[in-house]
Structure formats: C-alpha cells, structure tokens
Amino acid sequence: GIQVEQSPPDLILxxxxxxxxxxxxxxxxxxxxxxxxxxxxxxxxxxxIPSGTKQNGRLSATTVATERxxxxxxxxxxxxxxxxxxxxxxSAGNNRKLIWGLGTSxxxxx
Amino acid sequence: EAGVTQFPSHSVIEKGQTVTxxxxxxxxxxxxxxxxxxxxxxxxxxxxxVKESKQDESGMPNNRFLAERTGGTxxxxxxxxxxxxxxxxxxxxxxQDRHxxxxxxxxxxxxxxIL
Numbered sequence: 001g002i003q004v005e006q007s008p009p010d011l012i013l014x015x016x017x018x019x020x021x022x023x024x025x026x027x028x029x030x031x032x033x034x035x036x037x038x039x040x041x042x043x044x045x046x047x048x049i050p051s052g053t054k055q056n057g058r059l060s061a062t063t064v065a066t067e068r069x070x071x072x073x074x075x076x077x078x079x080x081x082x083x084x085x086x087x088x089x090x091s092a093g094n095n096r097k098l099i100w101g102l103g104t105s106x107x108x109x110x
Numbered sequence: 111e112a113g114v115t116q117f118p119s120h121s122v123i124e125k126g127q128t129v130t131x132x133x134x135x136x137x138x139x140x141x142x143x144x145x146x147x148x149x150x151x152x153x154x155x156x157x158x159x160v161k162e163s164k165q166d167e168s169g170m171p172n173n174r175f176l177a178e179r180t181g182g183t184x185x186x187x188x189x190x191x192x193x194x195x196x197x198x199x200x201x202x203x204x205x206q207d208r209h210x211x212x213x214x215x216x217x218x219x220x221x222x223x224i225l
Contacts, residue, residue, distance in 0.1 A: 033213055037147075041199050041219055048213035086153060096141065096205075097155035097166060098214060 002027045002091040006101035013077050013108045021072040021104045023087030031090035032063050033098070034072050038083045046072070046085075077108045112136065114217035116202050122223045128190040131220045135184070135204030141165075142185050143205075143214060144177060148198035159185060189222075197224045 003026040013019055023032070034046040047054050047061040049070065054061055058077075063070040074081055084105050088098040115134045123129050135142045144156040156175070157167040161182035170177070174193070179185040189196055199221050203214040 031213065035216070041221055043201055043216045043219060045213065045216060088153070095166075096158050097143070097169065098145070098153075098203075099155075100145075100153040102152045 002029070002089060002099050004087060004089055004099050004101040006085075006087050006104050008104060009102065010105045011107070013106065015077060015079060015108055015110050017077050017108075018073070018075045019077060019106070021074070021085055021087075021106075023070045023072070023101055025068050025070075025087075025089050027068070028092040029065065029068075029089040030092050031098075032070055033088050034061055034070070035086045035088065036081075036083050037086060037103070043086075074106075077106075079108045079110055082106055082108050114202055114204050114215050116200075116217035116220050118220060119218060120221045120223075122225065123192055124225050125194055126191045128188065129192055129222065131187045131189075131200055131202075131222070133185045133187070133202030133217060135202070136215055139204035139206055139215075140182070141205040141214075142179060143203040144185070144187055145201045145203065146198050147201070148195070153201070156187075192222075192224045194224050197222055 005024045036044045049061045049063045051065045058075045060073045084103040086103045087101045117132045142159040147153045155169040158165045159179045176188045199219045201219045203216045205212045205214045
C-alpha cells in the first residue's frame with residue numbers, strides 16, 4: 001500500500017522563527033490533507049491540498065503531485081503552533097481510508 | 111453548519127468494562143469514518159460507513175470492537191471488553207459522497223483511558 005513519510009520527526013523553534021515540514025508519499029493520491037493535533041488532542045484540519053498551493057494566515061502548503069510530496073510552511077511561529085502536524089493521503093482509486101504519516105512534533109518556545 | 115461532534119470527549123474505564131463512543135457526522139454526509147491514535151503512534155483507519163452500510167472495516171483490530179450506524183445518521187463504536195492497549199484517541203470523520211477527492215472533516219476525538 002501507499003507509504004507516507006514525514007520529516008523532520010521533531011522540531012524545536014524559537015517564537016518568531018519560520019519552518020518547513022515535508023510529506024513524501026509513494027504513489028498517486030486523490031486527496032492530501034494537513035492536520036494539526038493540538039496539546040488537547042484535537043485534530044484541526046489545516047489544508048485540503050491534493051495539488052497546488054494554498055495559504056491561510058501564517059500557514060501555507062504546496063503539493064507537487066507529480067513529484068509526490070507536499071510542504072507545510074509555518075511563518076512567524078507562535079507558542080500556540082506547538083503540537084503534532086500530520087499529513088494524510090487518499091491513494092488513487094476507490095479506497096476511502098486516509099493513510100497517515102507519523103507526524104512532526106513541533107515545540108515553539110517563547 | 112455544525113461540524114462533526116463526538117461524545118464523550120474523555121472516558122476513563124477499567125479493564126474489562128464496556129465503553130460506547132458516539133459520533134454525529136456533518137448533516138448530509140453519507141461517508142463516516144473511524145480512526146484512532148494509540149500509544150502516541152500513527153493514526154490508523156478503523157472503518158468506513160456509507161450511509162448505514164460498512165464499506166470497509168479492514169482496520170478493526172478484533173471482535174471486541176463493534177461499530178454501528180443505524181439509520182445512516184450517527185454512529186457508535188463499542189469496545190467490549192476493553193483492554194489496556196485500547197487506550198488512545200478515537201477520531202470520527204465524515205465526508206460528502208460522490209467522489210473520493212473530498213476532504214474528510216474530523217471531530218475533536220474521544221480520549222479513552224483504560225486502567
């Protein structure tokens with residue numbers, strides 16, 4: 001089945017710094033979503049981005065489907081950005097189950 | 111539009127007891143999914159309903175887990191009897207029908223702790 005790899009696994013930033021998180025996937029996808037799991041365990045949907053570029057405030061994401069990767073950019077990081085960032089994909093075809101990466105654990109220090 | 115809602119938000123039970131989790135999808139969403147994150151590991155798919163029918167239950171770990179979606183509206187996930195390794199966060203998601211390339215919308219999850 002499709003494999004999803006995220007990097008880096010852990011990241012520590014000072015408040016105000018920028019960062020790039022990466023998600024590689026091993027096959028064609030119909031759907032790619034980025035999520036933030038906050039310290040309370042809630043999953044926040046950041047982007048639905050099977051291809052192209054989207055921006056939402058300090059966050060933006062780019063997916064290059066032909067090269068099988070997606071990037072999540074966090075600019076001017078804040079302590080509230082801390083948590084785990086997950087990438088999840090739907091492989092091409094009729095399969096509807098999201099396959100998840102292991103996540104990037106981000107800690108933003110004041 | 112109300113999002114996906116899950117109840118309870120947190121449940122603490124003893125090993126061997128029974129727990130039932132509930133999920134209310136976004137109104138009009140035929141697809142309903144259950145996922146879980148156990149022991150800080152990756153999030154894994156459990157099963158997928160299309161309306162009241164189980165479309166894919168390949169991720170259900172064993173027969174202690176029973177999911178239902180009577181009437182095609184809300185869904186329940188029952189764990190009976192609960193074991194220590196069932197601790198984790200259980201997420202429910204829903205999506206519109208027709209195309210697989212629709213985003214899945216997630217609830218806040220139920221944090222399940224087995225003592």
